[in-house]
Structures are given as structure tokens and as C-alpha cells.
Amino acid sequence: MNIAETIHRQTEDVYTEIVRHYQYLHRHPELSYHEENTSRYVADFLEAEGISFRRNIGGNGLLAWVQGTKPDNGHTVAFVADMDALPVQEKNEIPYKSVHKGVMHACGHDSHTASLMGVAKMVHTLRDELAGRVLFVFQPGEEQSPGGADLMLKDHLFADREPDFIVKQHAYVDLPAGKVAFQTGTVMASADEVHIKIIGHGGHGALPHELNDTVLAASNVIVALQQIVSRRRNPFSPMTLSFGKFIAPGATNVIPDEVVLAGSLRCMDESERFKMCKIIPDIIESTAAAYGCSCQVAIPQGYPCTVSHEDITAQVRAQAVNYLGEENVAEYPRRMTAEDFGFFTQKYPCCFYRFGVNNAQQTCGKLHSSTFLINEDALKTTSALFAFIALTSFLK
Known part of the structure; x- marks a missing residue:
């Protein structure tokens, strides 16, 4: 079985559905710790697909998983997507513009969640190729302290099975759709x-x-x-x-x-x-x-530094090169912004990479701005690469 070709076909099959999820989530944004509808939407999807999950973890968080049908080798990889929006009034004039006054997905979390939904579906479809377990973390409250990542971990997120490593991706306006970027060490403050x-x-x-x-x-x-x-x-x-x-x-x-x-x-x-x-x-x-x-x-406890583990990042970067080609894999600069993914990186080896969401006209708008809007072609990259990582890491 050629994993890359299989994932490419799977991505083409589910792409329209992923876009539909993305546009629904963009149209119905919810602020940190108020993601009740978003959580219910994801749960309904998982239930319809027959994917196992737990809900109400650390608030509105969910953990879904796919167990491979091959003899279990004990290996586990986790993927994280955040679900919350920002208190921003959207100025984009699009059919799926936010219906909630003063609330907008201005940081790309709608694309993160929709992508992970697509990945869960693809990995579930290809579970006969797995010998371990893949975890899908749908996280609330990334944009506001105390941080949904911390709340989910304190609520025994991985009580049943801990991951060998965790991967998260984030929208990046400085690259066009189809490209991704990596960095190692302490990548955010x-x-x-x-x-x-x-x-x-x-x-x-x-x-x-x-x-x-x-x-x-x-x-x-x-x-x-x-x-x-x-x-x-x-x-x-x-x-x-x-x-x-x-x-x-x-x-x-x-x-x-x-x-x-x-x-x-x-x-x-x-x-x-x-x-x-x-x-x-x-x-x-x-x-x-x-x-x-x-x-x-x-000075209440805030978010810790976000660290991309050198070995795990090298592994994931190599997988990205394998799937996307060297010309589509770049390096992003360290910066003083913060992510509550840092709570995960304190406890587990992790990789935090960024995916391009811009288009040739460079008109996607800045993160956290009222005009931020991704190029939907990016959803193919986000879903396919996560699925490729899951199926080629060690789950043979």
C-alpha cells in the first residue's frame, strides 16, 4: 500500500466535507470556555462516523481515538486542535460570515478543528493499517487563561493511554496555502x-x-x-x-x-x-x-513556553518533506507570542508547526484581525499531512 497516494485520494474524497465543517464553524464562532455548540457539533460528527470519544474534558473539550485493527504495538500519537474564537467583529463579506456579533474566528481555530475532524475520519477509514492508537484532542479555551490545554490535562485527558508524542499545527499568514514551516527548541514565549x-x-x-x-x-x-x-x-x-x-x-x-x-x-x-x-x-x-x-x-499563573522537541520535530519535518516535497517545507521564526500548547510541551515530547493560509494576492488578513480569512486550499494540506504523520510515524 502506498500511504501517500492513499491519503491523497482520501483527502480528495473528504475535502468538500472538511470545507463544509470549516464554513459552519466560521459562521458559528464561540468565545473561550463557551464552545458548547462547537463541542456538540464535533461530538455529533464523531458519533455519526462511529469514532470513539469522551466529552466534557476540562470543560467543553473532547478526546477521540482510533485503535488500529492490527495487533497493538503499544504506540500512541496525539494531535491537537483548538476550538475557540476571539472577541472581534468580522468585516469579511462572505456567505459564511460570523452570525455572532463581536465574535469571530480570527485566529484560524475553525480551520484547525475542521481539519482534525477530517483527519479522524480518514484515519478511522484506514484503521486496518494501524497497529497502535491515534488520539484526537479537540481543545477549548486556547485564547484565554487559564488555558484549555491545562484544564484538559488536569481533568485526566490521557488517563486511558498516554501519547508517545503530540503534534499541533497552526494557521500562518506568512506562507501560501500548501506550505508548512517548522522550528525547534523554545518557539514561543x-x-x-x-x-x-x-x-x-x-x-x-x-x-x-x-x-x-x-x-x-x-x-x-x-x-x-x-x-x-x-x-x-x-x-x-x-x-x-x-x-x-x-x-x-x-x-x-x-x-x-x-x-x-x-x-x-x-x-x-x-x-x-x-x-x-x-x-x-x-x-x-x-x-x-x-x-x-x-x-x-x-500575577496569576499564565502559559509556559512552547517547546518543539528536537527529535520529534525532525521526524515530523521529514514526514512533511516526504509528503509535500522539500520545496513546500520552510522554517518559521521564534517569536514572543504564546500558546497554551506549552502545557503539553512541558509533559510530553511535542512538535508545533505552522501551515500557510495565504493566497497569491496575499489578502488573507492578519491573525487576530477583523479581515482574517484563510485560503481554503490550506485545508487539504492540514488534513492530509496530519493523516500521513499518523500512518507513517510508527503505526505499521
């Missing part, structure tokens, strides 16, 4: 939110000697925290600390009693991450005190 409240005794802006200037204190907190990145971190470890929220509900002549700040700490090294999470509150407290203010600081 950790992400921890920093929430701050500066508390003082406000009053009339013309009488600064009679009050505690919370706005000035908060401003200097931000300046002081930026010096952490330049003076306290290991200079060989990339890090960013950015604040996008500064709420001072006063007026031109009113200093408020409280100022609220919120930002994000991104690190490419877990030890540096934990060190900074201890230093940051100390800096905030001492800076606020210098202006006669007190503070409240919260």
Missing part, C-alpha cells in the same frame, strides 16, 4: 498577566501637597518595571514586559484615589520567568511607597 492597582488619597490637582498622586505613582511604576527588562534579566534570554491598560478615572483637575494597570510578561526561559514574577511585585510596592501610595498586585 511564556505569557503571564500582570494586574496592578495603585491606591492613594486623591483630590484636587491644584493641591498636590494635600494628596497622594496615584497617577504619578502609576506612571513611575511602568517606567521602573521597564528597567527590569533592561537591567535585571539575563541579556541572553529574550523578554518583554508591556502594559496596554492604564485607567485613571479622574479629570483635568482631579487625581483619583485608585489607578488600575494591566500588562503582559513574556519570557523565553522558564527560570527567568519565575524570577521576574518574584521581582515585579517588589518593584511595584517600593515605587508606589515612594509616592505615599500602596498597591495590590496579582
Whole structure:
């Protein structure tokens, strides 16, 4: 049996169905931890196909599996797709435009889920070629802490059978459809939110000697925290600390009693991450005190770094070259964005690769934007390559 040719034929057979799943999901997006309809849609599909699954894992998550009919060799590979959308108002004028005001699949999770549905169907059809088990993880809540990956793992996602390794793919606007890209090591940063409240005794802006200037204190907190990145971190470890929220509900002549700040700490090294999470509150407290203010600081546990295991990534990349050709396999740059797939990479050997979704006109829009829209040809690559990986890894 020529696996590549068989998968190519299978992909052609199910492609129209995968596109239909994608367009339905795009039309009916749901925010993190509210993926009830999406989860039900996937469950109904799995049930109709006769594919075994468990539901309500870590919330709206599902785990499906296909057991090979050959004698079980004990090997298991898992594939992950996220299901949640973003709070974005879609501007694309298409027949399957989001019907939910202010909610949109602006990160490609609809394509991830639809692709994995197609892969599950193909692998189930070809189960006579398997001697192990393939797991399909449909994950909620990737876009918002605490992270659906963490919740599913804590809810004993792999209680019945743990994977030898896990693979996830993600939409990538910098490549055209039909191409994929790989990277090894720490490929994305950790992400921890920093929430701050500066508390003082406000009053009339013309009488600064009679009050505690919370706005000035908060401003200097931000300046002081930026010096952490330049003076306290290991200079060989990339890090960013950015604040996008500064709420001072006063007026031109009113200093408020409280100022609220919120930002994000991104690190490419877990030890540096934990060190900074201890230093940051100390800096905030001492800076606020210098202006006669007190503070409240919260840094809830966020996402860890995402790591692509060197050996597993080399294996999956070789499979991609084998199926797609060397000319369709590239390398993507490391960056300070984050993924809750990092929770999986902390526990298991993993590969995180990206698939191109653009077209010749480069008009797909940016990720997380109101005009993001994939080239549907990408769905052939996403489904076929996952199926090829499943059938050629070690499941003979």
C-alpha cells in the first residue's frame, strides 16, 4: 500500500466535507470556555462516523481515538486542535460570515478543528493499517487563561493511554496555502498577566501637597518595571514586559484615589520567568511607597513556553518533506507570542508547526484581525499531512 497516494485520494474524497465543517464553524464562532455548540457539533460528527470519544474534558473539550485493527504495538500519537474564537467583529463579506456579533474566528481555530475532524475520519477509514492508537484532542479555551490545554490535562485527558508524542499545527499568514514551516527548541514565549492597582488619597490637582498622586505613582511604576527588562534579566534570554491598560478615572483637575494597570510578561526561559514574577511585585510596592501610595498586585499563573522537541520535530519535518516535497517545507521564526500548547510541551515530547493560509494576492488578513480569512486550499494540506504523520510515524 502506498500511504501517500492513499491519503491523497482520501483527502480528495473528504475535502468538500472538511470545507463544509470549516464554513459552519466560521459562521458559528464561540468565545473561550463557551464552545458548547462547537463541542456538540464535533461530538455529533464523531458519533455519526462511529469514532470513539469522551466529552466534557476540562470543560467543553473532547478526546477521540482510533485503535488500529492490527495487533497493538503499544504506540500512541496525539494531535491537537483548538476550538475557540476571539472577541472581534468580522468585516469579511462572505456567505459564511460570523452570525455572532463581536465574535469571530480570527485566529484560524475553525480551520484547525475542521481539519482534525477530517483527519479522524480518514484515519478511522484506514484503521486496518494501524497497529497502535491515534488520539484526537479537540481543545477549548486556547485564547484565554487559564488555558484549555491545562484544564484538559488536569481533568485526566490521557488517563486511558498516554501519547508517545503530540503534534499541533497552526494557521500562518506568512506562507501560501500548501506550505508548512517548522522550528525547534523554545518557539514561543511564556505569557503571564500582570494586574496592578495603585491606591492613594486623591483630590484636587491644584493641591498636590494635600494628596497622594496615584497617577504619578502609576506612571513611575511602568517606567521602573521597564528597567527590569533592561537591567535585571539575563541579556541572553529574550523578554518583554508591556502594559496596554492604564485607567485613571479622574479629570483635568482631579487625581483619583485608585489607578488600575494591566500588562503582559513574556519570557523565553522558564527560570527567568519565575524570577521576574518574584521581582515585579517588589518593584511595584517600593515605587508606589515612594509616592505615599500602596498597591495590590496579582500575577496569576499564565502559559509556559512552547517547546518543539528536537527529535520529534525532525521526524515530523521529514514526514512533511516526504509528503509535500522539500520545496513546500520552510522554517518559521521564534517569536514572543504564546500558546497554551506549552502545557503539553512541558509533559510530553511535542512538535508545533505552522501551515500557510495565504493566497497569491496575499489578502488573507492578519491573525487576530477583523479581515482574517484563510485560503481554503490550506485545508487539504492540514488534513492530509496530519493523516500521513499518523500512518507513517510508527503505526505499521
